[in-house]
Amino acid sequence: MDSRRAESFSDGVFAVAITLLVFNLLAIGRGALSYRSLADAWPQYAAYVVSFLTIGIMWMNHHTLFGHVRLIDRPLLVLNLVLLMGVVAIPFPTALVAEHLTGPNASGGQPAAVVYGIVMIVISLFYNAIWEYLVRHAGALGTGATRRLLRESMPMLGGKRLPGLRVPRWSIGLGGYLAGVVVALAGFPAWALAIYGLLAVFYLFNHLPEPVTADEAAQAPPAP
Amino acid sequence: MDSRRAESFSDGVFAVAITLLVFNLLAIGRGALSYRSLADAWPQYAAYVVSFLTIGIMWMNHHTLFGHVRLIDRPLLVLNLVLLMGVVAIPFPTALVAEHLTGPNASGGQPAAVVYGIVMIVISLFYNAIWEYLVRHAGALGTGATRRLLRESMPMLGGKRLPGLRVPRWSIGLGGYLAGVVVALAGFPAWALAIYGLLAVFYLFNHLPEPVTADEAAQAPPAP
Amino acid sequence: MDSRRAESFSDGVFAVAITLLVFNLLAIGRGALSYRSLADAWPQYAAYVVSFLTIGIMWMNHHTLFGHVRLIDRPLLVLNLVLLMGVVAIPFPTALVAEHLTGPNASGGQPAAVVYGIVMIVISLFYNAIWEYLVRHAGALGTGATRRLLRESMPMLGGKRLPGLRVPRWSIGLGGYLAGVVVALAGFPAWALAIYGLLAVFYLFNHLPEPVTADEAAQAPPAP
Amino acid sequence: MDSRRAESFSDGVFAVAITLLVFNLLAIGRGALSYRSLADAWPQYAAYVVSFLTIGIMWMNHHTLFGHVRLIDRPLLVLNLVLLMGVVAIPFPTALVAEHLTGPNASGGQPAAVVYGIVMIVISLFYNAIWEYLVRHAGALGTGATRRLLRESMPMLGGKRLPGLRVPRWSIGLGGYLAGVVVALAGFPAWALAIYGLLAVFYLFNHLPEPVTADEAAQAPPAP
Numbered sequence: 001m002d003s004r005r006a007e008s009f010s011d012g013v014f015a016v017a018i019t020l021l022v023f024n025l026l027a028i029g030r031g032a033l034s035y036r037s038l039a040d041a042w043p044q045y046a047a048y049v050v051s052f053l054t055i056g057i058m059w060m061n062h063h064t065l066f067g068h069v070r071l072i073d074r075p076l077l078v079l080n081l082v083l084l085m086g087v088v089a090i091p092f093p094t095a096l097v098a099e100h101l102t103g104p105n106a107s108g109g110q111p112a113a114v115v116y117g118i119v120m121i122v123i124s125l126f127y128n129a130i131w132e133y134l135v136r137h138a139g140a141l142g143t144g145a146t147r148r149l150l151r152e153s154m155p156m157l158g159g160k161r162l163p164g165l166r167v168p169r170w171s172i173g174l175g176g177y178l179a180g181v182v183v184a185l186a187g188f189p190a191w192a193l194a195i196y197g198l199l200a201v202f203y204l205f206n207h208l209p210e211p212v213t214a215d216e217a218a219q220a221p222p223a224p
Numbered sequence: 225m226d227s228r229r230a231e232s233f234s235d236g237v238f239a240v241a242i243t244l245l246v247f248n249l250l251a252i253g254r255g256a257l258s259y260r261s262l263a264d265a266w267p268q269y270a271a272y273v274v275s276f277l278t279i280g281i282m283w284m285n286h287h288t289l290f291g292h293v294r295l296i297d298r299p300l301l302v303l304n305l306v307l308l309m310g311v312v313a314i315p316f317p318t319a320l321v322a323e324h325l326t327g328p329n330a331s332g333g334q335p336a337a338v339v340y341g342i343v344m345i346v347i348s349l350f351y352n353a354i355w356e357y358l359v360r361h362a363g364a365l366g367t368g369a370t371r372r373l374l375r376e377s378m379p380m381l382g383g384k385r386l387p388g389l390r391v392p393r394w395s396i397g398l399g400g401y402l403a404g405v406v407v408a409l410a411g412f413p414a415w416a417l418a419i420y421g422l423l424a425v426f427y428l429f430n431h432l433p434e435p436v437t438a439d440e441a442a443q444a445p446p447a448p
Numbered sequence: 449m450d451s452r453r454a455e456s457f458s459d460g461v462f463a464v465a466i467t468l469l470v471f472n473l474l475a476i477g478r479g480a481l482s483y484r485s486l487a488d489a490w491p492q493y494a495a496y497v498v499s500f501l502t503i504g505i506m507w508m509n510h511h512t513l514f515g516h517v518r519l520i521d522r523p524l525l526v527l528n529l530v531l532l533m534g535v536v537a538i539p540f541p542t543a544l545v546a547e548h549l550t551g552p553n554a555s556g557g558q559p560a561a562v563v564y565g566i567v568m569i570v571i572s573l574f575y576n577a578i579w580e581y582l583v584r585h586a587g588a589l590g591t592g593a594t595r596r597l598l599r600e601s602m603p604m605l606g607g608k609r610l611p612g613l614r615v616p617r618w619s620i621g622l623g624g625y626l627a628g629v630v631v632a633l634a635g636f637p638a639w640a641l642a643i644y645g646l647l648a649v650f651y652l653f654n655h656l657p658e659p660v661t662a663d664e665a666a667q668a669p670p671a672p
Numbered sequence: 673m674d675s676r677r678a679e680s681f682s683d684g685v686f687a688v689a690i691t692l693l694v695f696n697l698l699a700i701g702r703g704a705l706s707y708r709s710l711a712d713a714w715p716q717y718a719a720y721v722v723s724f725l726t727i728g729i730m731w732m733n734h735h736t737l738f739g740h741v742r743l744i745d746r747p748l749l750v751l752n753l754v755l756l757m758g759v760v761a762i763p764f765p766t767a768l769v770a771e772h773l774t775g776p777n778a779s780g781g782q783p784a785a786v787v788y789g790i791v792m793i794v795i796s797l798f799y800n801a802i803w804e805y806l807v808r809h810a811g812a813l814g815t816g817a818t819r820r821l822l823r824e825s826m827p828m829l830g831g832k833r834l835p836g837l838r839v840p841r842w843s844i845g846l847g848g849y850l851a852g853v854v855v856a857l858a859g860f861p862a863w864a865l866a867i868y869g870l871l872a873v874f875y876l877f878n879h880l881p882e883p884v885t886a887d888e889a890a891q892a893p894p895a896p
Binding site for chain 4: 008011012014015016018019020021022025026028029030031032033034035038048049052053056059060063204
């Protein structure tokens, strides 16, 4: 199947999922409304912003991922469908965090922040799985770049090592979400949300290497 | 009318319908939230996963179906509209099953699982009707393959016989959903949902024959 | 502006609006669920089917309308936006009718069916306004057909006269919705919904004249 | 990244956000329904119309903005994402205004109208920021027009001066929303909503200068 089909369907799903986040805000202002009640709803705004930026980044990375290939086969379609199943679920932990960080239901803040982190970790793992599949089946999927070049240009979750460190860069994302889960379990769910937000901002402004094309690969000097 | 128009509209409807499934999850965690209440919501997660995979497969098959034709006429538009009417309704039986499998409303689990199966059977029949229409009007719809070749390549619901059996393959889908309805009527609605989920997984990993094109048909050896 | 831009945005709006109709169904089965309660919800199913077919037809006619032009100017964009404002509102009278035809709130069935008809009449009038605009500015909008040919091929609401009658065909639609409003005011809101449904089915199966292109117009024999 | 990708994703977000406004209307008619209760819901209709036209205009201006460029880089993607975060939030102040202008919760009308204005001001500022970015990076983003020509053709918020005035035109939009906030703070939230609506109608019918292309710029006479 031509990969544009799946990309355009995925784009639609991303666009609807990101827009449904507004339902978090719509819960504000039922009943009485005052400047005080609007200010007390800060977890709703915070959760909205963090999840909006997170889905936005995921959409960008989705494009970078599928920009590598021209074709898509059945296993890749299935992997993509499961990935989307995670993305579409994001408004759920978002609502959990927004409703339980403060107020009468604040005892639920800890499980809410833990669920949020777990959903993000699962999505990250599926991004990794799709990338691995792309790298291993590069030829059949219509990309001419060699496996090593592809692996080195892996976006966000990628194998590109940070300068001076021997830890692959994608560990930052997974490690950050794991740290958020630990912080939530330690009893600080609001700080966990702050960590998730910082991860989103970090990836927003971190310009990642674009995929190398077959032409560029042919002209590239031999890697050391 | 050019078939791409109808396909792109259908893609939008599929994308919105699959994303609206998250409203099932949003019902979790109203009021108090704990790890226990999150675990008790397993029917919500199960119904979400089953319906997500099911709509995803239906989207793939929709593409395979309409990949056969370049044009679309008024009867086909009407058939497609009625098919979409079924797909868009899927969040309804999903919510029924999710809310009534367990808990205080568990007496409704049986009718919920029956309604789920009936909606799936109706959708399957409309997929069949569209396929029949495509096969019978292949020429006018811009496909050059012969009727017999088209019939043999019917996706999912197709006329391709299983090895060693004289039963057409689409009987599996219809038979499976019928079995789910019977199991639900016998008093085991959770097992009915498990059957619906297995059907989705079966079709996900079952690589179905792609449509034959006119060129391939011309080069194909005469069928026995 | 290129008309494809506005068409693709409109397609998205139609796709979301038609899919949001499922929220009518989601109201069923809150609380206890039984075969009886499922059967008692027939106004929900009826309203869902009628509105789904109606929006589906409106989408088809929208394509036929904008299939006449290549360009779109600011007044046409504004007319289209107001038309979409009516289409997006359809789930509102749909919910009114579904919730108030029967049950404890049945006294609201009459105003509900009246509102439904009025929304449809307003939408029909805007389709007419767009058509008039298209006909009058045919040259500037990139269609080569003459004004008279365009007017005669007006879809659904069109000036094509019914055989043996001197009444333009679009009177059927407007007249039908007006009749529904009158029937509702007379105290029979369920019959009004039946009339709205019959109108949808009538237009589904009524193959309307496709727009004539400039080439066809040039080859057409002089009209009598 | 090719700018069409981001535009098509943005179109999807706009289409879903504008359609979700119908949820404001769906709150009408819960419980008893009568012609009186329908008439009493006028703030719902007013808020629906104002927000629908406003999002519609924003979609048109979004197209005009991105019609200037062929490419899109990471900072522009981030700016666009934050802009969309504002657009998606519009149903929230819309619901606040609709629910609190009249009725038992009318004391919340003032903060509701203030929040509405603030959201609009924030969105306007981000439109300005995107425009500034486009003007400053015109070369790298694939537009050949000079910076001054681009600046003069800025849509809606633009630097084109009104005849006889030395105030840039975009001050009207920002000034109007600021005036609405002041009017709301003075205790007249319904008049604030009227101002927001007049701003939308003003921009609907105000034909703004289309972006100049590189070719036009080359042929343009030297500006005085």
